[in-house]
Amino acid sequence: MLVKFNLNGLDVEYVVKPGEYLLDTLRSHGIKSVKKGCDASSCGVCTVLVDDKPVLSCSLLTAKVEGHRVTTVEAIQEEAGKLSECFSKEGADQCGYCNAAYALMVHALKKENPNPTEQEIRDYMVGNLCRCTGYQSQQKAIKAYLGGKK
């Protein structure tokens, strides 16, 4: 089947198999920043934005994004770069496998709530697992990044 949607600002038409998930569609079209971690919507590394809202692409049928806007980290390079500087300062970057998803989450959070408290950051990020950092450094980095934008 043919699915039309907007990917990072460009209108695309992809032929997908019935039952194909957005994660697999994106990766097979070269968007490899979107990772597979659990394949069961429980780890967060496959996060993309659909109409600016975070969605787990491993469990979203590609057919469902027909007519919608899909954003991956490829579209927010400058922002991801700036966020990474905050991560680096806090010692929050390690293996990096979850980091592109973090950049998208922070992008979405900023739109919804530009000046969140620490608790609000935790509430927002709770579905994005990280086994490397212990989280606190990430929370501080996100706070510093959003604070710096004010």
Added chain:
Amino acid sequence: MKKNFKVVNNLTPSVDGKGLMQGRNAYVNDLAPENCLIVKLLRSPHAFAKVKKVDVSEALKLPGVECILTKDNVPHVSFTRAGQGYPEPSPHDKFIFDEYVRYVGDEVAAVAAVNEEVANEALKLIKVDYEVLEPVLDFEKAFENASVIHPEDGIHEMFPIGFDPKKNLAASYEMEVGNVTEELKKCDVVVEDTFYSQAQAHAMMEPHSSFAKLDEHNRLVVYSTTQTPYHVRRIISKTLGLPVEKIRVVKPRVGGGFGGKQAFHGEMFVSLVALRTNKPAKCIFTREEVFGSTYTRHPMRISLKVGADKEGHIKAIDCRALSDTGAYGEHALTVFMIVGSKVLPLYNKVKAVKFGGQVVYTNHVPAGAYRGYGAIQGNYAVESVIDELAEKLHMDPIKLREMNSMKEKETSPIFEIMGEGTEGTAMIMESCKLPYCIKRGRELMNWDEKYPVKKVGDHKVRSVGCAIAMQGSGIPFLDMGSCTIKLNDGGSYMVTVGATDIGQGSDTIISQIVAEELQTTMDKVIIYSSDTDLTPYDCGAYASSTTYVSGNAAYNAASKMRERLLKEAAQELEVKPEDVEFDGKVFTSGEKSVTLDDLATGRMYNNDTRQIAVTESFHGKVSPPPFMAAFGEFEFDTETFEYKMIKYVTVTDCGTTINPALAKGQVEGGIVQGYGMASSEAVLYNSKGKLLSNNFDTYHIPSCKEVGELITEFADSYEPSGPFGAKSVGEIGIDTPPAVLCNAVYNAFGVRIHSLPITPEKIFEAMKAKK
């Protein structure tokens, strides 16, 4: 000894953080050719069975199936998936495919097909005739059980490790200093207790992945999420009978390892498929396979007797352990020995100490290397019993630790006795700020205010617990790292290392070490790791070796490059090398000078042209331990026994922190992983031996909401044998949370929880039993 560091010990951004955040293709599955065959594994549904027949005829007829591997068509050479140096201290007890399957999830066959759907369909068409055998699912009943898990021929130990498969023994070990029985008799106070720890899962975010292809020289090229690329090359070579020079192993970016990717996973299968089909092949494990078919932490039972005089001088420790290595003996002996060798030396003033026990086979998921590597299991038991001893002595638990623990310039006889599966290496603690760590941590926690417990609400209390820990810095005389530095035109340096960055930041800290020694800036250092064709040997990322071993290799190479540059500049300036000064940019001798840029560019293009490059190596003659003191505060509900972490304070002595931000990341990441093991990571099997906790819904690793405030400090310390005074810091963070939480629960409720994870239900049961 301290220098005024410019790059090392400064806030230096990681070399790769930005690119990874921006989503660059860097991981194995990002780099796999699009036309890879997809390799899927048929796995055993039985915990223990004899594989009588594997019929692949129907599966082979399925269009799109290109190759099926079974025990009938692959080499039958025993090896170990442990991913260790050579000869391995793990038994060679694994075959690519065997006539037995020994746990639910063990490999029976591999299918390579044009896509995942076809591969999965083909798996269903393979008919396997099993003779189901009685599994061993209780590790306390494994020794000399009627079910012998490894009855097969062709398995062996590489050197004596106590391997006795007919008794279900993968390894065993005994040591004693002095006479523990006699010393315990003389003690005024003796405490005895037994603790159980579980098969923690590594749960790194990137699943184990590999692909293989043949290059234009028809050499086998394997990309792997491995911590040990050189060991992967050697083991493929020996097992498949392919010469080393025909194999190239590349480790691109790895999405977390924690010991889990020291192991072999899909490499053997993708290699065989690529060699047989002449097509690239990839094998990406599902999350269920990561949980159920790689390896876990060794579950253990640890029994302790600790004796002291009435003033609180600990005189004797007797530690008996039983370890469950599951179906295969990966890291069986060495993890076991670390229970003793990286915990018991903390209490080095004893007159006698004894350690020993068995590592048994069971029909559980195999156990192997996992951050902490026995030390976390040992720490849970020892540091819990130390609190029990303090109570019996009516002493402050911190004071008891201060009185009895390791100090600078001291040693322990254990270092000489216990090594990596063999004898160890005697060493004096040239750097040990443990007393400071304890004192400072006590202040940061405001311990004296909070100990042991405070009521903070109608049914809420807050209590505190503490523990101390040590680890190592590589394996002396075995672990080797090396580093090549090549000068580029323009005066930048290409650094290639076998050291394996798996997310811990070794590419960054090695670049810092090189930049510091060559008095340059990070932008002039380009680093590449690791690739068996292109980078010099390194044992890999394990045993907390990278900062110390690979870091020393980088330091040696940079020093050599500096020496070499001075000679080149002296020739250029027509003076003696000892008369040349170098500030990182310009060589000067009196009035004469030449820039590094001009020298480097000239040597490449037009002035006595030659490549300026050096390679140096390092292996440790000691393994200086990092030390830590940890203090946790938790809030408990006195009705439901639910609890949360309020604060976790650690003060660590890892020598100089090469990159303070990354060192903090290592400690805090370790703490939260250890806290997961302590609090929530329950491992569940059904009665037939199938692992039920095999995804992130059934196996709960901490999320950001379960972590309290982390206060992470480092002691001012300098290890003379380390690069710029550094020791390693990758593992020690994980060691303390089980004991800290266990002690805090005791301080809150007066009950001791003897198994992990410590759940509200266990506290409730213990409270009931107490009444």
